Amino acid sequence: MPKFPLLSLLSALLVAVLAACAGTNVASNAPATPGAPSLAEVYADNFYIGAAVNARQISGRDTAGLRLLASDFSSITPENVMKWEEIQPGPDTYTWELADGYVELGERLDMWIIGHTLVWHSQLPAYVRETTDPDQLRAYMEDHIRTVAGRYAGRIDGWDVLNEALNEDGSYRESVFYKVLGEQYIVDAFRLAAEAAPNTQLYYNDYNLNNPQKRQGVLRLVKLLQDNGVRIDGVGMQGHYNLNGPPIAEVEASIDAYAGTGVNVMITELDLTTLPNPWDLDGADVNQDFENSPEMNPYPDGLPDSVSTKIADRYADLFDLFLRKDEAVTRVTLWGINDAQTWLNNWPIRGRTNYPLLFDRESRPKEAYDRLLTLKDN
Numbered sequence: 001m002p003k004f005p006l007l008s009l010l011s012a013l014l015v016a017v018l019a020a021c022a023g024t025n026v027a028s029n030a031p032a033t034p035g036a037p038s039l040a041e042v043y044a045d046n047f048y049i050g051a052a053v054n055a056r057q058i059s060g061r062d063t064a065g066l067r068l069l070a071s072d073f074s075s076i077t078p079e080n081v082m083k084w085e086e087i088q089p090g091p092d093t094y095t096w097e098l099a100d101g102y103v104e105l106g107e108r109l110d111m112w113i114i115g116h117t118l119v120w121h122s123q124l125p126a127y128v129r130e131t132t133d134p135d136q137l138r139a140y141m142e143d144h145i146r147t148v149a150g151r152y153a154g155r156i157d158g159w160d161v162l163n164e165a166l167n168e169d170g171s172y173r174e175s176v177f178y179k180v181l182g183e184q185y186i187v188d189a190f191r192l193a194a195e196a197a198p199n200t201q202l203y204y205n206d207y208n209l210n211n212p213q214k215r216q217g218v219l220r221l222v223k224l225l226q227d228n229g230v231r232i233d234g235v236g237m238q239g240h241y242n243l244n245g246p247p248i249a250e251v252e253a254s255i256d257a258y259a260g261t262g263v264n265v266m267i268t269e270l271d272l273t274t275l276p277n278p279w280d281l282d283g284a285d286v287n288q289d290f291e292n293s294p295e296m297n298p299y300p301d302g303l304p305d306s307v308s309t310k311i312a313d314r315y316a317d318l319f320d321l322f323l324r325k326d327e328a329v330t331r332v333t334l335w336g337i338n339d340a341q342t343w344l345n346n347w348p349i350r351g352r353t354n355y356p357l358l359f360d361r362e363s364r365p366k367e368a369y370d371r372l373l374t375l376k377d378n
């Protein structure tokens with residue numbers, strides 16, 4: 001169970017120092033709701049409460065976000081700074097500054113630190129994406145995993161080793177890795193990560209893992225690793241959900257199925273989009289992009305109370321499930337700290353005003369946050 005966060009005095013000091021280094025001024029890390037225990041404290045016996053952090057937070061510029069991180073979260077994930085194209089833009093070029101800053105931030109705040117992500121078909125530099133020679137591609141993957149996972153061995157607590165390797169029907173995605181190396185690349189990626197970072201947990205992470213067909217694909221992937229004697233410690237279910245779906249029962253069935261293989265389950269990228277989606281898009285394929293319009297952006301100046309309450313209800317239903325499953329669920333990570341930062345302001349339509357997280361654009365706690373604070377009392 002969670003190594004535990006926030007000796008609050010210490011973390012207050014550390015955030016203040018960090019912010020001071022960035023030329024800003026953070027007064028304290030008082031909880032978002034004065035006098036109340038923080039979200040991480042409320043759920044400390046159940047699972048970590050995580051947040052994805054961006055470059056503004058890592059570099060200390062988003063002081064309000066950092067205050068919330070210190071007060072209410074016990075785990076962090078790098079939203080972008082450890083992706084292949086960011087961290088290794090050329091075969092012989094590594095850019096460590098933000099990634100190092102990310103790990104240092106996690107250590108200063110005594111967080112459970114996640115690495116995201118070693119192998120993913122998206123955000124790949126052209127030199128990898130365009131490789132057709134198996135030996136060359138295998139060599140790139142080996143170098144990348146050994147170098148990145150090895151650099152942070154003993155400091156990063158869990159790696160998303162492989163991200164989004166499955167199609168919706170559970171078959172393998174035709175990524176460059178699969179096309180050139182076949183399913184063996186999956187076994188190799190986890191084996192390399194286990195060698196480079198022996199004490200780090202290793203995860204498979206994907207979206208729509210509630211979907212029964214995709215669930216079968218995950219079970220096959222976990223079995224492939226286990227049959228090959230290669231370690232996998234967890235399945236990360238990205239929670240890019242909406243106000244109506246997916247059904248709680250589907251999420252529950254997937255948690256049970258994954259836990260049944262002996263691995264932990266994490267809810268890794270939780271956010272609830274509140275905006276219309278006429279194309280009935282599901283999931284999080286970052287390559288989809290559509291036109292903005294007033295109908296598609298109905299709340300540019302603020303959310304009606306009725307919708308805020310719907311978001312709070314939906315968060316409560318989901319956390320109610322996660323609490324019932326807390327033997328298996330070891331972490332619940334929000335994909336961002338506040339609504340100003342969310343990727344959902346720009347996907348699948350650019351420039352909208354979305355409201356998917358627990359803190360608003362001014363980093364004030366929302367109704368959903370208050371509901372989660374008191375959920376266990378009811």
Ligand code: 9MR
Nearest residue numbers: 079080083123163238269284285286343
């Ligand atoms: O939130 C991330 C956004 O800022 C990036 O532009 C995008 C592409 O790298 O990735 C987003 O995060 C994705 C995550 O890494 C993997 N699952 C889907 C997430 C949302 O697209």
